[in-house]
Amino acid sequence: MKNASKFSTFTSHLSDRTNTLLAPTLTNMDSFGAYLEPIIQVFKPSWRHNAISAKVVSLRSENEKVFTLALRPSSKWQTFTAGQFLQITVERQGSLVTRTFSISSAPSYFEQTGIIELSIRILEDGLMTPWIYENVNAADTVYLSQASGEFTLCSIKDRKLFLAGGSGITPIRSMLNENIGADWFKASTLLFYVNNAKEALFTDDIKRYQDAGLNCQVIYSDDSGFISEQHLADYCPDFRQFESYVCGPSAMIEASLNILRESSISEENIHFEYFGAAPLSRSLVDTEYDDEMIQVDYLSSNKQVQFNPNDLPQTLLDLAEQEGLKPVSGCRIGVCHQCICKKKQGRVYNTKTKQYSDTGAEEIQLCLSVPVGHVELEL
Amino acid sequence: MKKPNSETIERFGKALEDVRTETMAKVGADDARHIRRMIAIQRSCEIAARILMVMGFISPLLWVLAVLLLGLAKILDNMEIGHNVMHGQYDWMNDPNINSRKFEWDIAGDAGSWKRYHNHEHHTYTNVIGKDRDFGYGTFRLSDDLPWRPKNRFQIFHYLGLSTFFEIGIAYHEVAAERIFMGKRRQDSALPISRKQLKKDFFNKGKRQIIKDYIFFPLLCWPVALQVMAGNALANIIRNLWTSTIIFCGHFTEGVHTFTEEEIKGETQNEWYYRQILGSSNLEGNKWFHILTGHLSCQIEHHLFPDVPARHYPEMAEKVQKICLEHNIPYNTGTFGKQYLSVVQRVWKYSFPTEAETQAVA
Numbered sequence: 001m002k003n004a005s006k007f008s009t010f011t012s013h014l015s016d017r018t019n020t021l022l023a024p025t026l027t028n029m030d031s032f033g034a035y036l037e038p039i040i041q042v043f044k045p046s047w048r049h050n051a052i053s054a055k056v057v058s059l060r061s062e063n064e065k066v067f068t069l070a071l072r073p074s075s076k077w078q079t080f081t082a083g084q085f086l087q088i089t090v091e092r093q094g095s096l097v098t099r100t101f102s103i104s105s106a107p108s109y110f111e112q113t114g115i116i117e118l119s120i121r122i123l124e125d126g127l128m129t130p131w132i133y134e135n136v137n138a139a140d141t142v143y144l145s146q147a148s149g150e151f152t153l154c155s156i157k158d159r160k161l162f163l164a165g166g167s168g169i170t171p172i173r174s175m176l177n178e179n180i181g182a183d184w185f186k187a188s189t190l191l192f193y194v195n196n197a198k199e200a201l202f203t204d205d206i207k208r209y210q211d212a213g214l215n216c217q218v219i220y221s222d223d224s225g226f227i228s229e230q231h232l233a234d235y236c237p238d239f240r241q242f243e244s245y246v247c248g249p250s251a252m253i254e255a256s257l258n259i260l261r262e263s264s265i266s267e268e269n270i271h272f273e274y275f276g277a278a279p280l281s282r283s284l285v286d287t288e289y290d291d292e293m294i295q296v297d298y299l300s301s302n303k304q305v306q307f308n309p310n311d312l313p314q315t316l317l318d319l320a321e322q323e324g325l326k327p328v329s330g331c332r333i334g335v336c337h338q339c340i341c342k343k344k345q346g347r348v349y350n351t352k353t354k355q356y357s358d359t360g361a362e363e364i365q366l367c368l369s370v371p372v373g374h375v376e377l378e379l
Numbered sequence: 380m381k382k383p384n385s386e387t388i389e390r391f392g393k394a395l396e397d398v399r400t401e402t403m404a405k406v407g408a409d410d411a412r413h414i415r416r417m418i419a420i421q422r423s424c425e426i427a428a429r430i431l432m433v434m435g436f437i438s439p440l441l442w443v444l445a446v447l448l449l450g451l452a453k454i455l456d457n458m459e460i461g462h463n464v465m466h467g468q469y470d471w472m473n474d475p476n477i478n479s480r481k482f483e484w485d486i487a488g489d490a491g492s493w494k495r496y497h498n499h500e501h502h503t504y505t506n507v508i509g510k511d512r513d514f515g516y517g518t519f520r521l522s523d524d525l526p527w528r529p530k531n532r533f534q535i536f537h538y539l540g541l542s543t544f545f546e547i548g549i550a551y552h553e554v555a556a557e558r559i560f561m562g563k564r565r566q567d568s569a570l571p572i573s574r575k576q577l578k579k580d581f582f583n584k585g586k587r588q589i590i591k592d593y594i595f596f597p598l599l600c601w602p603v604a605l606q607v608m609a610g611n612a613l614a615n616i617i618r619n620l621w622t623s624t625i626i627f628c629g630h631f632t633e634g635v636h637t638f639t640e641e642e643i644k645g646e647t648q649n650e651w652y653y654r655q656i657l658g659s660s661n662l663e664g665n666k667w668f669h670i671l672t673g674h675l676s677c678q679i680e681h682h683l684f685p686d687v688p689a690r691h692y693p694e695m696a697e698k699v700q701k702i703c704l705e706h707n708i709p710y711n712t713g714t715f716g717k718q719y720l721s722v723v724q725r726v727w728k729y730s731f732p733t734e735a736e737t738q739a740v741a
Contacts, residue, residue, distance in 0.1 A: 025587045034475075034476050035422065037476070038415045038416075038418040039422055042416070042419050095471055095472050097473065302569075302571075328470070330473070
């Protein structure tokens with residue numbers, strides 16, 4: 001038995017070694033799978049080496065602006081924890097485009113049916129979401145990443161307060177569907193902000209939660225305004241004893257966090273997730289710039305760009321694209337790691353980790369990195 | 380020939396920009412399908428060739444077929460696929476394998492090195508004597524810009540040699556320019572990587588190609604090792620002759636102009652367009668001829684729009700030719716036979732000193 005497992009480790013090791021050593025020499029590609037991909041695609045167009053495919057089961061509208069995509073991932077897709085997100089890649093006019101979305105269905109639903117759901121808000125001037133809504137149909141193939149993300153339930157004992165804004169309900173729906181009827185569920189509260197009745201979302205689910213004992217409040221912010229301490233006092237007077245989960249547009253998250261922190265709730269009891277990296281603003285990159293203009297050198301393409309950081313900080317990816325370069329990119333929010341590039345030198349600010357880099361050489365994600373001084377990139 | 384006035388050049392540049400915009404609007408799923416299909420054909424040819432190469436003992440004809448198929452695979456890989464992908468023509472596809480950063484081709488030269496000197500040096504300073512080492516590759520005298528030297532007398536033989544081993548020339552190009560192994564170190568080097576790295580990349584890529592064609596596959600088919608080795612060598616030479624011939628036809632035909640560094644000082648984008656047209660020449664042919672040349676048969680359009688997917692060049696060529704005619708700018712095109720003959724004549728003509736030089740010597 002022991003020997004057999006040793007042998008299988010050995011063979012898998014051998015096949016890895018064959019791929020890494022032999023494939024580049026014989027095919028000039030990383031692996032034989034990548035070499036054969038275009039030939040296999042002649043017979044099976046949606047086949048992609050190393051990709052996790054998923055079949056579209058259905059696409060249904062939740063309201064005018066939000067739709068739900070039901071997907072059946074291939075067996076390579078593992079599973080997820082309620083609240084996590086994934087990246088979905090679709091082929092749009094010949095180009096592979098990747099975006100990140102939270103899973104809105106429950107893990108138990110996936111175990112029973114093999115289906116996961118993504119609930120997606122159509123951004124009016126978005127490049128991808130209107131296109132997906134118009135062009136993706138049942139039986140199409142899309143590609144997925146494994147699920148990831150830290151915005152998941154921490155303990156199942158405490159009473160919980162869920163603050164959701166608009167399509168920020170999606171990871172919370174996953175958590176609630178998974179735990180409907182649990183002890184903590186009956187002692188918890190959901191405040192769900194939508195602009196107005198037209199933009200209401202998942203009304204059937206909310207009804208089910210209510211029936212199962214969750215304190216649910218759907219608040220129309222056109223009438224009652226954004227989140228305030230008064231709302232919390234009205235709908236969840238004991239909120240200081242609750243563990244909070246916040247998800248929604250960035251302004252809503254920031255307002256919620258301010259209220260919760262001012263109410264001296266400890267950080268460990270506050271969980272939140274921005275949809276994407278925190279928004280870029282002048283106040284975000286908290287630096288006094290020595291230079292009026294910052295210069296970025298793109299070494300391989302022999303281009304350089306200068307910009308004024310005091311106007312608006314810009315990511316290295318945006319700057320490169322404005323300069324006519326086309327680095328490989330994906331989600332643009334730091335999840336897919338496709339736009340990684342070697343920085344030769346210079347300091348950058350990472351908008352996700354909120355940390356400044358060293359000045360030396362390292363790999364950075366272009367979509368998250370804002371230069372804070374002269375930067376040289378191998379691009 | 381007199382240079383058109385700046386107003387004409389400006390209108391001319393604007394018209395070319397319009398051609399580019401019109402074409403880019405069409406780029407999409409068809410282009411993705413095209414390049415994937417080309418790669419599928421190239422790899423099918425290669426796999427078939429590697430198998431047939433061993434079958435020579437059944438009939439020598441199978442071996443001949445294998446050599447031709449392998450040559451074809453290498454030509455497709457280098458021209459329609461590698462050259463164009465590495466120009467970034469398909470970067471918008473966001474494909475992890477089909478993009479200019481990642482692609483490596485089936486040729487002795489390292490992709491990174493080629494991208495540096497070809498995409499930057501040759502495409503920016505096209506035919507500027509002293510700047511574009513692709514004009515004559517630092518060894519040929521192809522215009523009166525360079526003084527005649529006795530070694531030029533034999534450059535037609537040198538040309539035949541370079542054509543036969545063209546891939547080595549491509550591999551060695553940047554290494555030679557940076558004087559890595561011999562000569563006096565270049566003062567104005569803009570090499571973005573270390574000299575050590577350049578040397579390492581040069582040997583690594585060469586080693587890979589030698590292992591593949593002359594060690595791995597021959598050993599794999601041991602009893603017929605020599606036959607496989609010879610077949611692979613021949614396929615490489617077929618590719619070398621073809622690529623070299625096409626590339627010489629793109630820049631060294633009779634009517635192609637050269638420029639001095641002085642002339643391009645302060646050059647505008649529109650003047651750059653104008654220079655690209657004077658410095659390049661086209662070949663006429665059908666769809667498969669264009670594909671086998673990697674659409675370098677439309678060298679003029681390639682130089683004007685290097686990152687537009689090449690399958691659009693023939694269509695753009697009609698428009699560009701019309702624009703040139705309207706602005707009274709020469710447009711150098713002809714059949715393969717005619718253009719190639721003029722290349723050979725050019726190599727021959729400049730093997731000899733000009734009359735002034737002859738008199739000076741006498």
